[in-house]
Amino acid sequence: MRIHFIAIGGSAMHNLAIALHQKGYQVSGSDDTIHNPSKSRLEKYGLLPAEFGWFPEKISANLDVIILGMHAKKNNLELLKAQELGLKIYSYPEFLYEQSKDKTRVVIGGSHGKTTITSMILHVLNYHEREVDYMVGAQLEGFETMVHLTTDNDFIVLEGDEYLSSPIDRRPKFHLYKPNIALLSGIAWDHINVFPTFENYVDQFKIFTDAMVNGGSMVYNIEDEYVKNVVESSENHIKKYPYETPNYFIEDGTTYLETAEGDLPLEIFGKHNLQNLAGAKWICQHMGIDEDDFYEAIASFSGASKRLEKIAENKTTVIFKDFAHSPSKVAATTKAIKEQYAKRTVLACLELHTYSSLNAEFLSEYKGALNTADKAVVFYSPHAVKIKQLSEVTKQQIANAFQRDDLIVYTNPQDFKDFLFQESLQNTAMVLMSSGNYGGLDFEELTRLV
Structure with a gap:
């Protein structure tokens, strides 16, 4: 072909x-x-x-x-x-569906957590040498590519993005996959340039649920009221499996999961990641991995690229890079860092980079998102606002949106870099949240501070 x-x-x-x-x-x-x-x-x-x-x-x-x-x-x-x-012209998701029509399609959807959950599932399957086809939105340790397609494998695991399929196909990607097994992790308004109201955004997850194969299995986060409502009100003939945050505790900087076999130390941390783990366990069980085998494998999962990715650490300082940019993701990531490093100063840096985050009407959604950080910094580029043809956003608008009096706001990349390099990082946990690079920040140079 x-x-x-x-x-x-x-x-x-x-x-x-x-x-x-x-x-x-x-x-x-x-x-x-x-x-x-x-x-x-x-x-x-x-x-x-x-x-x-x-x-x-x-x-x-x-x-x-x-x-x-x-x-x-x-x-x-x-x-x-x-x-x-x-x-014949295909969008990316359309072609993936064509390649997987005769396979059992496992689709992981949700506004947040889908890359991490997909990564967890693939890590567990790889650990136990179970061959599957897949598509995931991050580079994973032990996997050469983010996409793998074969003729022989029975399962395909797909990260189900709700963004548009192509310039000539305005359907959300995950509407095209028609899953046999699916997961919904959470719903928090995103992509406002495409979905102008929250109700319109939620509707996309209803369509996804109703597009599941008759008799399929839906695993869903019962702690998210919007997900719970979407799944439990669906009249599609599917089996429904709720999950919630498992019991865990933190001791000496390590998160332990409480299991029937004893306390399991994890490399990941944060309530949202423990939620993700619970969802991934259900999916793996549907794919033939029992609970004990799941726990054995997940203990060595260290996270997906740019998802609470530790990029530097010494005895008194740790620096993470995270893809978080939507309000719910920013709040969850910041809270997770503070919970894990309760005795350290948490320095949270957020770049407003996406269309939604730079939209003056959407900014109010960030209210309280950085509240659990001891120091909070927001960086954005006025040039990026112009490129996206949005109305001008001022520093004062950003300060008002986050509703934090001591919020530090930078618009010049060099000023932001100078701040980071002059800041004392003793007894500090820093997290850099963005889908961009803060106007050209050299992350490798930053790690040499530690």
Whole structure:
């Protein structure tokens, strides 16, 4: 099969390209810019385009499939040529469904926690040498790619993102997977550029639940009132399995899970991560892993990349990097750090980077999100606000939104960097929360402070 990727350089897209190349397909692609690690990984497999840009001449009737990434626009020259030729055009999730129609599809959805839960499941399965196909939104230790597709494996585990599928397919990605087994971790308003009201956002999870295969199994977080309502009010003929935070305690900086076999020390921490663990256990049990085997494997799970990822530590200082950007994620991450390091000063740094977080109307959702931190810093780039064509956001608006009098706000990357490098980190737990990089912060240079 000959497959061409329009916008091959994206995190998900380049991993799918590599997976299909490894499966034996003939893969080509284009993009107007590709950064590392995508660039070097595509180059390793001989898939990096010879030059950047869009080239309609690459599109011919000889191609079997076009896979269209979100980075492309509706008027993309290659897309227009493919449409003119009547070629089969798939979005990323559409193609994944086509590849998994004959498999048992396990889909992990929710506004937060889905990458971590998917990672936990794959870690446990890998530990016990259970082969499955998968797609996950982070690079995992022990896994070469974020996507793996075979002809033979019975299961496929998919991280179910609620964002749009492609420039010409405005359906949320997870609506396309039609799971046999699913999980919903939580619902907290996000992507307001696509889902303008909270009610509209919640509706997407109702559609996801109702799209499950008849007789399927839904594992859901009963402690989230919106998830509980969505699942328990669904009239779809599915089996429903609630989960909640398991019993745990913290001793000398280590979190222990209370189990029937005794107290189990974990490498992860935070109530939200213990919740994630409970959900992952249910899913693994549905996939044939018993409780004891799950606990044996999960004890060595250290987390997914950029999800409470420890990047530096000495006897008095620890620094974490976290993908948290939505209000609920920021609050959960900050609270987890403070609970784990109760005797240290918690320095929480948040970059407002996404469309939602930089939207003046959405800012009030951050009320109290940084309250458990001893010191709180917010960084945002006025330039990023302009690029996203949003109304200007002022420092005062941000201070008012978080409702914290001592909140420190930076808009200049160098000023923010100077603050970090001049700050005493003795007896400190620092967390850097962002889906960006604070205007070019060198995280490796920062770790040398410790």
